[in-house]
Amino acid sequence: MHHHLILRIVSKFLIPPILLYALYVQFHGDFGPGGGFQAGVIFAAGFILYGIVYGVSHLRRVLPPALVRALAALGVLIYAGTGVVSMFLGFNYLDYAAFASDPAHASHGQHYGIIVIEFGVGLTVFAVMTAIFMAFASRAPEIKDTDW
Amino acid sequence: MLEQLTHHLPALQTVIPLIAAPLCMLFGSRHIAWTITLIASLATFVISCVLLAQVIDGSVISYHLGGWEPPLGIEYRIDAFNAFVLLIVSGIGALIPFYAPASIKSEIPKSLHSYFYTAYLLCLTGLLGVTVTGDAFNVFVFLEVSSLSTYALVAMGAKKDPRALTSAFNYLVMGTIGATFFVLGLGLLYILTGTLNMVDLADKILLLEDNRTLNVAFAFILVGLGLKIAMFPMHLWLPNAYAYAPSAVTAFLAATATKVAIYTLLRFLFTVFSFDYPFEVQTLEWVVLPLAIMAMFAASIVAIFQTNLKRLLAYSSIAQVGYMLLGVTFLSKTGVTATIIHLFNHAVTKGGLFMAVGALVLRYGSPNIEDLRGAGRQMPWTMAAFVAGGLSLIGVPLTAGFISKWYLISAAFEANHWVPAILIVASSLLAVIYVWRVVEAAYLQEPANPTRQIKEAPPMMLISTWVLIGASFYFGIDASFTTHAASAGADMLLGSVDNSAHIILEPSHSLIPHVTPHGQE
Numbered sequence: 039m040h041h042h043l044i045l046r047i048v049s050k051f052l053i054p055p056i057l058l059y060a061l062y063v064q065f066h067g068d069f070g071p072g073g074g075f076q077a078g079v080i081f082a083a084g085f086i087l088y089g090i091v092y093g094v095s096h097l098r099r100v101l102p103p104a105l106v107r108a109l110a111a112l113g114v115l116i117y118a119g120t121g122v123v124s125m126f127l128g129f130n131y132l133d134y135a136a137f138a139s140d141p142a143h144a145s146h147g148q149h150y151g152i153i154v155i156e157f158g159v160g161l162t163v164f165a166v167m168t169a170i171f172m173a174f175a176s177r178a179p180e181i182k183d184t185d186w
Numbered sequence: 187m188l189e190q191l192t193h194h195l196p197a198l199q200t201v202i203p204l205i206a207a208p209l210c211m212l213f214g215s216r217h218i219a220w221t222i223t224l225i226a227s228l229a230t231f232v233i234s235c236v237l238l239a240q241v242i243d244g245s246v247i248s249y250h251l252g253g254w255e256p257p258l259g260i261e262y263r264i265d266a267f268n269a270f271v272l273l274i275v276s277g278i279g280a281l282i283p284f285y286a287p288a289s290i291k292s293e294i295p296k297s298l299h300s301y302f303y304t305a306y307l308l309c310l311t312g313l314l315g316v317t318v319t320g321d322a323f324n325v326f327v328f329l330e331v332s333s334l335s336t337y338a339l340v341a342m343g344a345k346k347d348p349r350a351l352t353s354a355f356n357y358l359v360m361g362t363i364g365a366t367f368f369v370l371g372l373g374l375l376y377i378l379t380g381t382l383n384m385v386d387l388a389d390k391i392l393l394l395e396d397n398r399t400l401n402v403a404f405a406f407i408l409v410g411l412g413l414k415i416a417m418f419p420m421h422l423w424l425p426n427a428y429a430y431a432p433s434a435v436t437a438f439l440a441a442t443a444t445k446v447a448i449y450t451l452l453r454f455l456f457t458v459f460s461f462d463y464p465f466e467v468q469t470l471e472w473v474v475l476p477l478a479i480m481a482m483f484a485a486s487i488v489a490i491f492q493t494n495l496k497r498l499l500a501y502s503s504i505a506q507v508g509y510m511l512l513g514v515t516f517l518s519k520t521g522v523t524a525t526i527i528h529l530f531n532h533a534v535t536k537g538g539l540f541m542a543v544g545a546l547v548l549r550y551g552s553p554n555i556e557d558l559r560g561a562g563r564q565m566p567w568t569m570a571a572f573v574a575g576g577l578s579l580i581g582v583p584l585t586a587g588f589i590s591k592w593y594l595i596s597a598a599f600e601a602n603h604w605v606p607a608i609l610i611v612a613s614s615l616l617a618v619i620y621v622w623r624v625v626e627a628a629y630l631q632e633p634a635n636p637t638r639q640i641k642e643a644p645p646m647m648l649i650s651t652w653v654l655i656g657a658s659f660y661f662g663i664d665a666s667f668t669t670h671a672a673s674a675g676a677d678m679l680l681g682s683v684d685n686s687a688h689i690i691l692e693p694s695h696s697l698i699p700h701v702t703p704h705g706q707e
Contacts, residue, residue, distance in 0.1 A: 104214075107211060107214075108211075108212055110208075110211070111208035111209070111211040111212040111304075112208070112212065114204070114207070114208040115205065115208045115209070115212070118201060118204050118205045118208075119205070121197070121201060122201065122205070125194055125197070128190070129253060130194075130197070130249065130250055130251060130252060130253045131194065131197035131201060131249075131251055131252070132251055132252040133252050133253035134252070135253060
């Protein structure tokens with residue numbers, strides 16, 4: 039894609055707003071439409087655009103596959119771990135009321151809880167989307183006819 | 187502290203493997219992954235034992251996820267029936283970490299071992315989650331968690347045989363169609379009743395009279411789950427998936443995945459719907475009963491002609507599913523008890539058989555009966571386990587299989603279904619033929635390659651195989667545990683939904699008064 043100057047420049051312009059918009063969708067998700075799933079996909083779209091325009095090898099330099107895998111696992115851990123923390127605080131699994139600093143305002147806890155949970159979701163969705171793209175873009179040669 | 191822990195057990199049942207799975211992936215080393223898997227699966231097994239001990243007297247544990255009251259929130263609901271299924275799944279799951287390392291070493295590239303454990307733990311999470319939850323949509327979510335990880339597990343057999351990839355893809359397509367049908371059925375139920383909690387659904391469905399939407403929802407759910415169960419005409423994904431998956435995966439899936447799907451079907455047939463719903467009774471009598479009998483015969487006959495031992499056992503599994511469905515169609519408590527007993531006995535037997543076959547495949551490098559000639563002399567302990575498991579599959583007295591068939595036949599007599607009773611015996615004779623084919627090759631024929639030295643299976647594989655085979659004999663001789671648990675489960679399923687009898691364990695200090703308005707101490 040070296041000769042596609044326009045594509046390269048335009049995508050350079052586009053990627054930062056895409057990532058920023060993803061963060062907006064992520065963290066505004068508890069006030070308006072949005073949340074971890076959508077934000078994760080949008081965030082991944084920025085990286086996938088980079089991978090398409092500049093090549094998968096460049097994308098791998100920005101996001102090493104090992105890091106992608108770790109992020110995918112980390113997101114699930116954040117989600118499940120939040121539930122465990124609320125368990126340790128004496129509440130049911132994933133009862134966000136546990137995170138309220140003042141028991142009189144349990145809804146504050148709901149607020150904190152959902153932000154952390156959605157962050158975990160966003161992280162895993164982003165990592166898995168990128169991993170799927172990398173897997174398809176850099177897949178091994180076809181299976182030979184003789185292997186069947 | 188201990189009381190707190192007991193209170194959280196229903197959630198921990200799924201949370202422990204769920205947390206262990208990403209940890210395996212994060213560390214990436216196969217030794218650490220194995221250790222994590224071992225701890226997590228043993229912990230889930232202990233939890234399921236404690237849960238079963240709590241509910242076997244007929245009480246119900248209800249755990250409110252996130253502190254939201256059902257029917258609005260997701261409820262984990264444990265009664266004698268699903269605690270028993272939890273025990274089956276986590277019991278087989280606890281053996282897998284002992285069995286798997288030696289088996290996957292030759293079947294899966296080393297770099298993928300930590301992924302294998304990750305996918306296995308996710309599959310375990312999904313299966314336990316399906317069983318533990320009392321929320322119909324949550325069932326769908328966990329069913330997909332287990333199915334998606336299963337597709338990956340099956341595909342991991344590709345190093346040994348690339349056909350694993352096509353069978354995994356085939357399984358993915360069929361499994362997804364099944365899941366879609368199931369969720370369409372749930373959607374229709376939700377439109378009708380406005381709720382997804384199973385107990386609440388049951389209450390609201392009782393109020394509906396003859397309703398076409400309800401019938402369509404029931405049909406969608408039956409077909410969707412039928413695909414997951416491998417109910418007779420929808421079974422074609424199963425033989426290849428079982429044949430080409432790594433041996434440890436086959437043993438785990440054969441013993442748990444279809445069992446959990448059958449559990450889900452029973453849950454919907456009896457907890458959500460009931461025998462009071464005429465469409466269900468008609469469907470069971472006129473559709474499921476003939477299909478079950480056809481499965482018993484067609485699959486057994488196909489099994490006789492298989493050359494691949496794994497495929498042979500896979501077809502036998504389809505026939506066994508027929509027995510389980512047959513028990514339900516007798517529309518009686520004995521029938522349902524027979525189904526639950528067979529669910530347990532078949533899980534133990536088939537798990538043991540597939541483990542023995544896995545050991546044979548490890549040493550001989552091929553699951554073809556032709557190549558396994560003379561195995562009876564070269565691997566006496568493994569082959570003895572296979573024969574013992576085969577006896578249980580046939581239903582010889584003193585084995586678990588006999589207890590299942592005894593209950594099935596008495597249920598058939600009780601319902602005055604003479605023809606099915608005779609057919610049960612007749613199809614058992616078909617099992618004699620396919621088990622005998624293997625025995626003949628292993629004991630009576632000369633080894634395919636007499637100069638080749640074949641060692642006995644690794645000790646850990648042998649021990650886990652014999653634990654299951656031993657269990658299938660133990661529960662054949664002393665069936666008091668299985669029959670007690672199964673009849674408690676059947677009582678729970680067939681009993682009218684009586685909300686007053688429930689023990690509800692609630693946290694002592696929920697802080698959301700507007701969500702949990704009424705009395706907790």
